[in-house]
Amino acid sequence: MSTADLEPQVSALRAMTLIVGRELRLSFRRPEQVLQPLVFFLIVTTLFPLGLSLQLSLLRDMAPGVLWVAALLSSLLSLDALFKGDADDGTLDQLALSGQSLTAIVLAKTASHWLVSGAALVLVSPLVGIALGIPWGVFPTMLGSLALGTLCLSWLGAIGAGLTVGLKRGNVLVSLVVLPLAMPLLIFGAGATDRAAAGISPAGALYLLGSLCVFTCTLAPFAVAAALRITLEG
Amino acid sequence: MWTWFYKLASPPSVYRTATALTPWFMTVALIAIACGLIGGLGFAPPDYQQGDAFRIIYVHVPSAYMSLFCYSAMAVAGAIGLIWRIKMSYALAAATAPIGASFTALALVTGSLWGKPMWGTYWAWDPRLTSELILLFLYAGVMSLRPAFEDPARGDRAAALLSIVGFVNVPIIHFSVQWWNSLHQGSTIAKIGKPSMPGSMLWPLLTMLLGFTCFYAAVVCMRLRGEVLNRERQSAWVREAVKS
Amino acid sequence: MDSAPQGLTIEKIHVWRGDRHVLRGVSLILQPGELMQVTGPNGTGKTTLLRVACGLLRPEQGSVAWCGRPIAGVRPQFHSALAYAAHEPALKGDLTALENLRYLVGLKRPVRTAELEAALERTGVAPCAQLPVRVLSAGQRRRVALARVLAMRSPLWMLDEPFTNLDSAGSALVTDLLREHVSAAGMALVVAHHDIALSARLRRLELQ
Numbered sequence: 001m002s003t004a005d006l007e008p009q010v011s012a013l014r015a016m017t018l019i020v021g022r023e024l025r026l027s028f029r030r031p032e033q034v035l036q037p038l039v040f041f042l043i044v045t046t047l048f049p050l051g052l053s054l055q056l057s058l059l060r061d062m063a064p065g066v067l068w069v070a071a072l073l074s075s076l077l078s079l080d081a082l083f084k085g086d087a088d089d090g091t092l093d094q095l096a097l098s099g100q101s102l103t104a105i106v107l108a109k110t111a112s113h114w115l116v117s118g119a120a121l122v123l124v125s126p127l128v129g130i131a132l133g134i135p136w137g138v139f140p141t142m143l144g145s146l147a148l149g150t151l152c153l154s155w156l157g158a159i160g161a162g163l164t165v166g167l168k169r170g171n172v173l174v175s176l177v178v179l180p181l182a183m184p185l186l187i188f189g190a191g192a193t194d195r196a197a198a199g200i201s202p203a204g205a206l207y208l209l210g211s212l213c214v215f216t217c218t219l220a221p222f223a224v225a226a227a228l229r230i231t232l233e234g
Numbered sequence: 235m236w237t238w239f240y241k242l243a244s245p246p247s248v249y250r251t252a253t254a255l256t257p258w259f260m261t262v263a264l265i266a267i268a269c270g271l272i273g274g275l276g277f278a279p280p281d282y283q284q285g286d287a288f289r290i291i292y293v294h295v296p297s298a299y300m301s302l303f304c305y306s307a308m309a310v311a312g313a314i315g316l317i318w319r320i321k322m323s324y325a326l327a328a329a330t331a332p333i334g335a336s337f338t339a340l341a342l343v344t345g346s347l348w349g350k351p352m353w354g355t356y357w358a359w360d361p362r363l364t365s366e367l368i369l370l371f372l373y374a375g376v377m378s379l380r381p382a383f384e385d386p387a388r389g390d391r392a393a394a395l396l397s398i399v400g401f402v403n404v405p406i407i408h409f410s411v412q413w414w415n416s417l418h419q420g421s422t423i424a425k426i427g428k429p430s431m432p433g434s435m436l437w438p439l440l441t442m443l444l445g446f447t448c449f450y451a452a453v454v455c456m457r458l459r460g461e462v463l464n465r466e467r468q469s470a471w472v473r474e475a476v477k478s
Numbered sequence: 479m480d481s482a483p484q485g486l487t488i489e490k491i492h493v494w495r496g497d498r499h500v501l502r503g504v505s506l507i508l509q510p511g512e513l514m515q516v517t518g519p520n521g522t523g524k525t526t527l528l529r530v531a532c533g534l535l536r537p538e539q540g541s542v543a544w545c546g547r548p549i550a551g552v553r554p555q556f557h558s559a560l561a562y563a564a565h566e567p568a569l570k571g572d573l574t575a576l577e578n579l580r581y582l583v584g585l586k587r588p589v590r591t592a593e594l595e596a597a598l599e600r601t602g603v604a605p606c607a608q609l610p611v612r613v614l615s616a617g618q619r620r621r622v623a624l625a626r627v628l629a630m631r632s633p634l635w636m637l638d639e640p641f642t643n644l645d646s647a648g649s650a651l652v653t654d655l656l657r658e659h660v661s662a663a664g665m666a667l668v669v670a671h672h673d674i675a676l677s678a679r680l681r682r683l684e685l686q
Contacts, residue, residue: 090568098585184410
């Protein structure tokens with residue numbers, strides 16, 4: 001048997017489809033892992049009106065920022081599930097040894113993670129929007145910016161998760177690592193929603209958010225794969 | 235040719251070089267800083283808009299510049315370590331990190347001291363200072379990540395990767411904070427800007443920049459010696475060096 | 479006759495974990511049809527050696543070559559030819575045994591359900607195929623992990639303590655599978671305290 005005989009027989013696309021299928025199946029078998037960050041999102045948005053003021057006009061001004069900060073924090077919570085399970089039971093080793101490129105594997109895992117965390121958040125956000133008094137006209141911008149933003153966040157979070165997966169008490173460290181990197185995201189995302197709420201066109205902010213998203217989605221997979229290789233050496 | 239380079243990058247050689255260079259850098263640093271301070275505090279004329287308050291730029295601007303310079307140096311050293319697997323590069327990155335963080339803190343403190351006469355308050359979310367603050371958080375992330383690993387070699391690699399990711403993000407963060415500030419800025423608060431610079435104001439600033447850079451070089455050499463000794467503590471040459 | 483070198487060649491591997499010099503200049507050659515057992519007291523780096531051989535861990539010094547080429551250059555081909563079983567069974571508790579196999583073996587080669595069921599049958603856990611792995615006993619999980627190794631149909635096996643949690647019937651099964659694999663020109667690198675009852679074609683590497 002020489003090396004020539006054993007080229008990988010499964011294409012990257014097929015492998016990624018398999019992994020997405022695996023991740024989604026696992027998520028549906030543990031629905032609480034998907035629901036808990038969403039509930040956290042709702043709870044955190046409740047904290048702001050309770051802590052500050054019930055004046056609806058004031059809330060409305062703050063709403064985009066509150067929404068975004070809550071989305072950011074609840075995304076951090078769901079990051080734990082991204083690599084930790086696989087690292088703990090040894091499946092991450094198997095994925096790394098599958099003959100598929102680690103970057104492709106990372107792409108599939110993060111995309112499925114976004115589907116069950118970020119996309120779910122976007123679906124729940126109208127409830128929060130109503131609770132915080134965001135006008136209906138702003139909803140498209142809000143949903144669009146959240147969709148782009150949570151995607152970006154999944155990638156930044158994946159970098160943080162990939163770096164800290166083997167560590168005890170890695171959760172706080174993940175936040176410390178990811179939050180500064182996520183600040184531009186917050187600025188553009190909340191800024192877009194804000195501008196829409198003020199009646200100004202959010203297009204500029206959305207374009208900036210979009211280009212940030214493209215930039216992150218292009219480079220982050222390599223960074224996450226590199227981070228996982230460092231983790232696997234342990 | 236590469237063997238020469240690897241010899242240069244070997245721990246004993248790095249230790250010797252660092253020991254030799256420290257006094258030179260420190261001397262130049264102290265002279266330059268002294269000249270810069272005398273020039274800036276004594277000789278430069280007061281700015282017609284800001285009066286004497288502007289003089290803090292002689293510490294603030296070099297600190298801010300060094301905070302970015304150190305982060306870049308840390309990221310580049312990390313990249314060299316990851317790509318060419320040179321262990322001393324990681325030592326340099328580890329030695330630079332706290333120095334850079336200190337410069338960032340100094341920039342923040344001097345910036346807010348400058349802000350008091352300008353804005354009436356110590357902190358007004360000025361875009362440059364906000365960017366510096368986020369830079370401080372980036373330093374905190376890298377400096378917390380390294381010791382979290384049991385195996386120091388993995389800690390070095392993880393910290394190197396994070397500093398590269400942060401490095402790529404620094405311009406993005408800077409731009410986004412400027413953008414954010416342009417949305418929310420009231421016209422009453424002026425940004426910390428450099429005053430218009432005649433020569434007599436400029437040369438002390440450049441001298442201070444040189445001084446700060448040499449100061450960094452001197453301190454990093456000192457820290458590097460400690461890092462090298464710590465990392466190589468199992469090897470024979472370290473035991474010899476410590477005995478003598 | 480194929481003149482290209484076959485098999486796995488490991489030369490003078492040095493690995494440090496923090497301050498500990500775990501592997502000191504370990505070398506081995508594994509050819510098709512050979513079984514090598516790695517033994518030694520605890521902490522001598524047997525698992526580390528396996529991880530270096532797989533390519534998960536890069537050694538500070540030394541090289542690992544597959545069919546004469548350094549593994550860094552032929553990673554996809556090398557990993558396609560490799561089946562690794564770690565000390566942990568590497569199974570997701572929430573998936574059934576069959577699903578576990580499908581999602582891992584399916585990344586290496588296209589498999590049909592019938593093949594996976596046959597592999598589970600061979601290792602004696604066919605009734606567990608539709609059960610979530612978390613309800614299986616440790617011995618059953620070990621057998622499912624073995625089925626995974628079988629189903630991958632890779633020439634090179636690397637097994638870390640495959641006899642753990644198995645009763646005497648299970649140990650006999652592992653020995654049988656190894657014998658069949660090696661007879662079919664496969665090769666295996668096995669970390670085991672147990673003495674493997676295969677006198678022919680068995681070589682030992684003892685780590686200090």
